[in-house]
Amino acid sequence: MFGIIGQSLLLATAQAAAPAAAAPASAPATLQQQFDAASDAAQDGKCSDAITAFEALEHNPAAMKSPVVRGAIGVRKGNCLVKLHRTDEGEAAIRSGLPAMVAAGEVFVGDVVNAHMGLGTAARDRFDYARAGDEFRLALAAGGPQGRFRPLLALSQVSIFDPGPEPLAYIDEASRIADATPSISKDFHAQLLTLKARILLNRGEKAEGYALLKDALKLQGGLSLKVSLSDVATRSDLAIAAMLLNKRDDARNYLVYTGAGRMDQAPFSRAENMDVPLCGSTSGLTPADYAVVEFSIADDGSAFGVQPIYSTGGREIALAFARAASRWSWAPAKVQEIKPFLRYAMRVEMRCTVAGARPQINEPLTSRFMQWAAPLLAGRTQGGTDGAVAARASALLDQSRKEGTDQLTVALLGMLGLNPVTDTASANTYLQEGLGLALSRNMPVETSNWLRFAIAAQRNSDKPAATRAALRELLPVVTATGDALAIDTVRLQIASPGYRLSAPVDAPTLREAVIADPALPRDHPLKINALLQSASWAAQNRDFSQAQQIFQQTGLSTEQCAFIGAAPAIRRTGVSSTDYPMEAARMGFEGWTRVEFDVDSAGRTRQQRALISYPPFVFSDAASAMAKDFVYESSYRPGGDTACAGAAQNIAFRMN
Known part of the structure; x- marks a missing residue:
């Protein structure tokens, strides 16, 4: 550990203690010892303890006289704050300390590298992968030949959706370093292969990615009941690759060995807040785009560790889905029903919605x-x-x-x-x-x-x-x-x-x-809602002239009405046990899907599509097919136009 509390300060501390009549049985720790203890705690991953210790030093004027001390505390405390997801505080602390670490020279190269790694991690957690890449490249340049592995690995992770040769160059160099390091385990080599395969899948090189994932699976010991987070990642990626290659049975078989879709062991329900991004020019998303997003659930019900795994449309498309997932929340009581291991690295299949938040009566x-x-x-x-x-x-x-x-x-x-x-x-x-x-x-x-x-x-x-x-x-x-x-x-x-x-x-x-x-006022949302309901009521009673007259009072076009009018009530679903996908039933999968569709004026559904599905790829097609049989209240629209665009229903798939 760097002894950076100045010699004069240590002497001053000793002199201040000299007049004491007798030394206590246990002398208080010197500033140097306090700093070393805080740094050791940070290095050992005990970030809560480290932050408390660093903050105690920050309140000590003697310790904070030295700009080098202030800088080191800022960088080391800041990195711990980032690890605890206190991203804004951590980034500010790192930036305050980084200039002093750069000025201090070669002795503090490790702190400079850690500062850029921390800033890159903060940017990655905000889904600013471009900025994260810039910081990780600065860490790569600062670390020299001996410090390249961590930045290379981080660069591989934030560039999986990028074109060009760089992403594969990063992961290949990291793999060569790992090959030359005897202490690297087979499991870690498998993780590197999985990461490279993920890059290939997002480039459309499906067969090549699938082959690498099979190699990774062999290094992990094959499909077995032994399950770690790295095993789950490889098997889940194999399921994606197999599905992309239309090997649907293989995909489901890999998913079986991840623990996904086992609602008796992990009653993973929809979040209380589970919005998806809006399709359109602002987001750049189209209804054809989809992504597989991974996340974990904290004890307080918040999502953390959110990252896009696969996307059809490149980096910005993938990150739009990940940002939406990062805002999801579950009731803490429901979270406690899920086994701790199964709260980590959960995955869903996501698509954008064509309808924004439809106004509610209240x-x-x-x-x-x-x-x-x-x-x-x-x-x-x-x-x-x-x-x-x-x-x-x-x-x-x-x-x-x-x-x-x-x-x-x-x-x-x-x-x-x-x-x-x-x-x-x-x-x-x-x-x-x-x-x-x-x-x-x-x-x-x-x-x-x-x-x-x-x-x-x-x-x-x-x-x-x-x-x-x-x-x-x-x-x-x-x-x-x-x-x-x-x-x-x-x-x-x-x-x-x-x-x-x-x-x-x-x-x-x-x-x-x-x-x-x-x-x-005449255009108040409650009055518009009441007029639309009245127009539909008149049409149901075959008084189309009255319905037309009432509808005109809303001042809405039929297109506006489809997006902001009250959604018609569902009358029947037509769902039966025969709608359960046979392949999913055979393998014991359970899960749920939120399906979106338009409703025409007669109450029939159109343009059915899955918005969110858990597990990915298992129930999406079945849910979309089931939605074709839904019947809604008929609604009056001039010319029989769409009554409701972007209506949605949740469908749960549970086995008795």
């Missing part, structure tokens, strides 16, 4: 609550995954309750009640507490009404008829407050059909009340 009411809460929450809970936001909000809630900051408490309770990773029972508890506090402190009626609505909607979210009954009980309560937005939201929610739940007999009266309400 969206204006919820947006109004969030506008009230935003100034109270400013700078406190924003940023990160749903799980991270929920964790920060929960910690702040305890503090806010103690301090009696009632409005902040209600805002936090509302945020936790809304958060997708909060389970239904806890969400209801948060919302009930928030409503009680809002009423007792005479907070704005708009705040109380949103909480009332959220409670009614949450209480029986899986029972549409019970939810409708709860909203009917709520309607006179909000009517008494005179809050037009809350009143019309409840009216329209009651009037709307749901899965196996027809519109009620008083739906026309409820919709007309929304349309005629002078408190809302």
